[in-house]
Amino acid sequence: MLAVKHLSHRFRNGDEETPVLHDIDFVVDKGEMVALLGSSGSGKSTLLNLMAGLMKPTQGSILISGESIERMSENQLAEFRRTHIGFIFQSYELIPHLTVRENVELPLVFQGMKAKARKDKAVALLTKVGLGEKTEMFPSQLSGGQQQRVSIARSLVTEPAIVFADEPTGNLDTKTEKEIIDLLIELNESLQITFVIVTHELEVARRTRRVIQLRDGFLVEDELWAGEEQ
Numbered sequence: 426m427l428a429v430k431h432l433s434h435r436f437r438n439g440d441e442e443t444p445v446l447h448d449i450d451f452v453v454d455k456g457e458m459v460a461l462l463g464s465s466g467s468g469k470s471t472l473l474n475l476m477a478g479l480m481k482p483t484q485g486s487i488l489i490s491g492e493s494i495e496r497m498s499e500n501q502l503a504e505f506r507r508t509h510i511g512f513i514f515q516s517y518e519l520i521p522h523l524t525v526r527e528n529v530e531l532p533l534v535f536q537g538m539k540a541k542a543r544k545d546k547a548v549a550l551l552t553k554v555g556l557g558e559k560t561e562m563f564p565s566q567l568s569g570g571q572q573q574r575v576s577i578a579r580s581l582v583t584e585p586a587i588v589f590a591d592e593p594t595g596n597l598d599t600k601t602e603k604e605i606i607d608l609l610i611e612l613n614e615s616l617q618i619t620f621v622i623v624t625h626e627l628e629v630a631r632r633t634r635r636v637i638q639l640r641d642g643f644l645v646e647d648e649l650w651a652g653e654e655q
């Protein structure tokens with residue numbers, strides 16, 4: 426599903442080079458839910474940007490569904506991202522003047538799906554994430570946790586091969602954080618969605634079955650837990 430192979434990255438500013446990732450190697454299979462854990466500056470965002478095809482690595486490769494994304498052109502990448510990758514952001518990134526349903530439909534508009542099919546799909550997913558009663562509201566009328574549920578529904582609407590969640594509970598209180606992670610676990614189990622969750626919080630990482638830990642740009646731990654901790 427996702428293979429990161431001997432991945433290294435250095436930032437170059439003029440003559441100065443900053444090595445940020447060192448020979449990162451791991452594979453995520455379909456249906457896995459993995460936390461990518463690391464403190465600030467450990468290289469999580471850089472790795473996420475590389476896996477999402479937003480930057481090209483200095484060395485190594487990234488395969489998603491068997492395709493090496495670092496070899497793609499910008500146009501190919503944009504299309505690949507739209508069809509194969511879902512994103513969940515810390516700050517939700519919803520469009521304020523669109524309703525909740527329209528926000529979820531948007532990726533399907535870009536795919537050219539007809540209005541009725543789009544609407545049915547968005548409503549079904551919103552119902553699945555517990556927002557069946559809120560489809561015609563605007564994001565500002567929802568709580569933070571509810572807005573993150575909208576963004577989760579939107580990330581799934583194109584049936585992506587993999588979903589990257591970047592600090593998905595970073596703006597939420599502890600109770601809501603637990604509810605959102607519960608939802609991600611439920612979606613992972615019921616729909617076999619593959620999730621990679623980037624977090625600096627051990628409490629979030631411990632809820633997933635597998636934790637990959639970065640420290641100073643090195644992969645220092647790739648660990649399977651015996652079971653989910655509640």
Ligand SMILES: Nc1ncnc2c1ncn2[C@@H]1O[C@H](COP(=O)(O)OP(=O)(O)OP(=O)(O)O)[C@@H](O)[C@H]1O
Pocket residue numbers: 436437438443445463464465466467468469470471472625
């Ligand atoms: N464009 C850049 N040029 C030079 N160095 C960079 C650049 N972007 C990031 N870095 C450096 O790379 C290292 C890793 O940064 P990165 O943002 O990937 O870490 P992170 O684990 O995501 O941290 P945070 O949790 O704070 O977002 C840091 O030392 C940072 O200063």
